[in-house]
Amino acid sequence: MFNFGVHGQRSCSPVVYCLLRTMDRLFHSPIQTEKRTSCRLRDLRYRRWLSAILNRRGLTDKLISNIPSIMLGAMPLMLIHCGGHIIQAVGDYEADCKTGVHTFVVRYGRKNGVIVAGFMFLIAGFSPFVYSAFGLLPHRHLFLFFIIFPLSIPIIMRYADVLKSPSTKNVINIQKTTRKYGIIGIIVIWAYALLAKIVGL
16 A cells, blocks of 8 residues: 555655655756656655665664554645645646646646645645644644744745746746745754654653
């Protein structure tokens, strides 16, 4: 079910894999159709690299034994990844139409694609509160959300521009903004997780 491995290798962590794929999807400019093959090859290298690291450190069995927690952690990342994929398709709209690539955006329109992507981002953003309400996430960790939220404001403003005018230019702008603030956010999350592990939060 979680076999993202290559040539018989076991799966890497879906959380780590989705995080890297989300970064790759949101941080890069819209791609043309002829470049899709190179993106698939890059995706293959991600899988091999992560699988090799986890297998070498003996972490794969531990990850598989904790599938419910992995799924809870992966779901928001999967939503962000899917939403980012749709935003990417908005930027690729002209190229996809010319080459006959039937993406969600080509089929249902740019505007609808941006709305669906925003809905996915919204669910992902509020998922920690849902987890906390059901006792799946300690309330003290919600503090991280309020640290990250200010970094999300410029991205939300760029999203509003894309929603108002879903053009390739605005898609590139939101990707540039995400690159700038997203990397900072990821560093903050990693630092918080490390600190929580050290002090036993």
